Structures are given as C-alpha cells and as structure tokens.
Amino acid sequence: MKITVQKDKDYTVMSNYHFKDKELSLRAKGLLSMMLSLPDSWNYSLNGINSICVESKTIIRNVIKELKEKHYLKVEEMRKNDGKIYYEYIIYEKPFD
Secondary structure, three states, rough: OOOOOOOOOOOOOOOOHHHHOOOOOOOOOOOOOOOHOOOOOOOOOOOHHHOOOOOHHHHHHHHHHHHHHHHOEEEEEEEOOOOOOOEEEEOOOOOOO
C-alpha cells in the first residue's frame, strides 16, 4: 500500500526522533509535535497551549512534566527589568544532555 500526503502549504518539517522514542507517551509525542509546529512568538504557557487543545490543563501539565523529565523541554524562569517573572520555553527535537 502506498500513502501519499499532499504538502502544498501550511506544513511543518521536524525530526522523526521523538516519534521513535519508545520512552515517550503518545500524548507527549503529539504535544511536542504541536509545540514544534508553533511560531517562536507563541504563548507556550499552560494557558496558551490549553487554548488550542481539547485536553484539560491537568493533562497538559502532566505531559509538559513528562517532556521536561525526558529532556525534550526546558522551562527557565526569567525576570524582566521591572522584576516580574516570566518563563522561557526551550523545545528540543532530540533530548538535551
């Protein structure tokens, strides 16, 4: 059987590494793929991700935790000049060391 997917617009190119990682749940593979497809300017906070998902915040929080534990996601706490805290999400196609 041959399957052909027409990719003429609005598609994402990404590594297949995480798809083959047997240590990642299907939900984690899906969320990571979605996050890799979003623009750098996207709001990667729990609320930002939840705004485009049907899963609950609890599920998304658990999947984010899994991605952090498996080293596909790093969340760094940062401070603005006015002292307000924000978080920077660093998303990896392959686990970081």
